[in-house]
Amino acid sequence: DTGVSQDPRHKITKRGQNVTFRCDPISEHNRLYWYRQTLGQGPEFLTYFQNEAQLEKSRLLSDRFSAERPKGSFSTLEIQRTEQGDSAMYLCASSLTLNSNYGYTFGSGTRLTVV
Amino acid sequence: ILNVEQSPQSLHVQEGDSTNFTCSFPSSNFYALHWYRWETAKSPEALFVMTLNGDEKKKGRISATLNTKEGYSYLYIKGSQPEDSATYLCAFIGNQFYFGTGTSLTVIP
Numbered sequence: 001d002t003g004v005s006q007d008p009r010h011k012i013t014k015r016g017q018n019v020t021f022r023c024d025p026i027s028e029h030n031r032l033y034w035y036r037q038t039l040g041q042g043p044e045f046l047t048y049f050q051n052e053a054q055l056e057k058s059r060l061l062s063d064r065f066s067a068e069r070p071k072g073s074f075s076t077l078e079i080q081r082t083e084q085g086d087s088a089m090y091l092c093a094s095s096l097t098l099n100s101n102y103g104y105t106f107g108s109g110t111r112l113t114v115v
Numbered sequence: 116i117l118n119v120e121q122s123p124q125s126l127h128v129q130e131g132d133s134t135n136f137t138c139s140f141p142s143s144n145f146y147a148l149h150w151y152r153w154e155t156a157k158s159p160e161a162l163f164v165m166t167l168n169g170d171e172k173k174k175g176r177i178s179a180t181l182n183t184k185e186g187y188s189y190l191y192i193k194g195s196q197p198e199d200s201a202t203y204l205c206a207f208i209g210n211q212f213y214f215g216t217g218t219s220l221t222v223i224p
Contacts, residue, residue: 004158033212042119042204042214043159057212091159102148103161104206 025094121215138205
């Protein structure tokens with residue numbers, strides 16, 4: 001297992017287009033988290049899953065955003081009708097439990113640029 | 116949204132200097148406090164997971180303390196090296212998960 005992987009690493013899209021990102025967590029981790037990070041800010045929590053269940057969503061997550069983890073393994077984050085304000089780094093992390101002694105393991109992120 | 120604040124926002128130190136940063140967080144609904152090190156173009160890397168008031172953890176030249184009653188944690192780096200240059204993030208784990216804005220450290224050779 002090589003850790004948490006995210007695809008793509010970079011995405012440039014035109015305003016109004018839909019984009020989808022994928023996250024493959026560490027295989028034995030049942031918790032998966034999505035964060036968004038903009039310049040000068042720390043990562044902002046978006047949502048998290050325990051297995052396939054989406055347990056919490058931030059109010060930052062507008063109705064244009066949807067996340068799934070259909071089989072409790074990989075997850076996808078879709079943004080519909082992208083806006084320039086969606087430009088950010090989207091980070092995925094996974095952990096074994098709520099408070100793993102090892103913290104969260106992060107992927108390298110997907111950098112989205114909306115032009 | 117809860118406030119998790121880190122200070123200073125950025126820091127430049129000379130190689131060999133010791134330094135410390137602060138993370139302040141709500142003292143209620145505390146579950147854990149994480150510290151991460153985030154180098155440019157890499158993933159955030161977990162440094163410490165702290166859960167108990169009074170916890171002190173150490174990894175090499177880096178150590179951290181935790182005060183849950185007053186809502187702060189300190190991260191110390193002893194004898195800073197250029198490879199310590201990174202952004203250091205703390206994350207408050209309570210009812211939700213909140214990161215601070217980070218402290219950007221630059222160690223000048």
